[in-house]
Amino acid sequence: MKILTRAVVALAALAMLATPALAQKTVKWKLAMTWPSTLTPLASPPLRLAEMVKEMSGGKFIIKVEGKEKHKAPLGILDMVKGGQYQMGHSASYYWKGKDMSMVFFTTVPFGMTAFEQYAWFYYGDGMKYMQQVYDRYKVLSYPGGNTGVQMGGWFRKEIKSLDDLKGLKMRIPGLAGEVFAKLGVNVTNIPAGELYTSLDRGTIDALEWVGPGMDIKMGFHKIAPYYYTGWHEPASEMQFLINKRAYSKLPPEYQAMLQSAMKAVASEMYFENFAGSAEAWEKMKTEYPNIKVKTFPKPVLKAMKKATDEVLNSYAAKDPVFKEILESQRSFMKKARQWTIISDYNYIKTCLELEED
């Protein structure tokens, strides 16, 4: 009897000691993304994040990733995360410019920073502070979620030789670039990924921009619109992870740390994946699709785009002090970051090109 009592006490003590730490709690989350589940590399960050977090937690922290094909609301991610139907989301901030124009700064702006200038702004400038300030209104946390790098300027049925060729053109282009094109007489619309090809094929639109060769070629746009323009409008499109604040605050700190680590890891991986895919597709393009005509917009058109961009940005800044503050922060950071880009990466590639010429 005494032995048994001791055994009970010992086992009880053991059970106490062995009580799982908070990190051992089973947590099941859902993540909604704007993209269909198969649309890599955009869908890659959330899919990889879920896998990493599962492994790190020994299968205790599970994030179920749902693509557009499941929730049917590709442009409703912010609302769904805010409402708590999903604890997390993955999308691009500029899709909510209708709610708040400042959202565009966290994806990309025409003639703005490149990916690594922008990451430097996020982490060593005021980017993270401003992004959270804007998302605070929705009780949602926001973190960088992967970057496409410089996007191509889009696919056009006809060559754009002058500003006149833009007038009356029907084009799919989101974000601030859409407003710039609108100023130049384009009829602008946004259409989710799944409907792009059909819209172009049926003539609902005459032109569209999507991402870059890695993603575009698979969509088949070149069959209908063979003029492929270089980029000016989305130099560094950053995706965002969104997290419901209440859900996050209830997570054990270990799981919060896992999310933070995994979000950073997968964001960078998306850039590498898209870069590799684009390099691959660009090389193939030349041999397999020789009908594609790669062009840069004529200088007068680019100048008009630049002027319209500044006008659009300044007009929003005049109306909205937060927009103005973020615009000034980006402009001043970009000014110094660009000097370094020019002397490092740009000058290096230029040197390599000049040596090849001889």
Next chain:
Amino acid sequence: MKILTRAVVALAALAMLATPALAQKTVKWKLAMTWPSTLTPLASPPLRLAEMVKEMSGGKFIIKVEGKEKHKAPLGILDMVKGGQYQMGHSASYYWKGKDMSMVFFTTVPFGMTAFEQYAWFYYGDGMKYMQQVYDRYKVLSYPGGNTGVQMGGWFRKEIKSLDDLKGLKMRIPGLAGEVFAKLGVNVTNIPAGELYTSLDRGTIDALEWVGPGMDIKMGFHKIAPYYYTGWHEPASEMQFLINKRAYSKLPPEYQAMLQSAMKAVASEMYFENFAGSAEAWEKMKTEYPNIKVKTFPKPVLKAMKKATDEVLNSYAAKDPVFKEILESQRSFMKKARQWTIISDYNYIKTCLELEED
């Protein structure tokens, strides 16, 4: 009595259920890095990694990071990780080119890939496969550990106007670039970070390269050697995390996953940190250190460097089939990656510059 027995059984079952998962095991590791602990951003990845892993594991997986000031063997990291005195290390592969010339490919080679071309090669080309193949000889695992981006070409007391100015020059420059300079008549040496300024000041060396403005300006080189050259020799210096294979295999899978996630996260952060620091320092340089003379090597010098680089690479390839295989892998990947860099980032910056000119 029956009740007590039941209680014992129940408690025993509870103790079983509640037995800490493997991930709850306390693990204490040590990491040795080439850098002094204060030498950010090079020291940042291991310091951040240790912090992240600690948080993710609820304080159970502890990595003690030791800088050069502690272990006194800045260039002995590979040996110490191989020997097991340290479970992990952080350094740059090209420091072991004396052991194995193929190691240079995992840091950077003159006129080679930029950081994101190279990351694409690591993850979507054969980079990771080759890096592990070479490190397998030392029973060490290796992973990317942070990139400096394009490094500046170094500080020189006198302007380099022609190839003659290189003859007899005493210069600190590691990696394959050192061999290229040697071919052009330079007396090449490698000196650890802590002794660079003194060596330059005492005339042990006439010139040196270190990293870029973010790190260089703090060292004060400009006071002695005011000619600051743009880069050609280290377009994408990648650091490496090294892990003792046996130690890794004994880790619970959850801790392995935490390491994998954290290594990726902190590698990218180092790039951002160094980029931001360089942009900051570059801007300051113009106002605070107007005596610094920024130069690009004259074209005949660059052409000779390019020719010597190809000769050095080809001569090692002729002697070593593994070196040859990796060289061919990098050359073929770079060929397609560079095309995409040119049409995306390079063309974008060029467009922005042309619009500014008017």
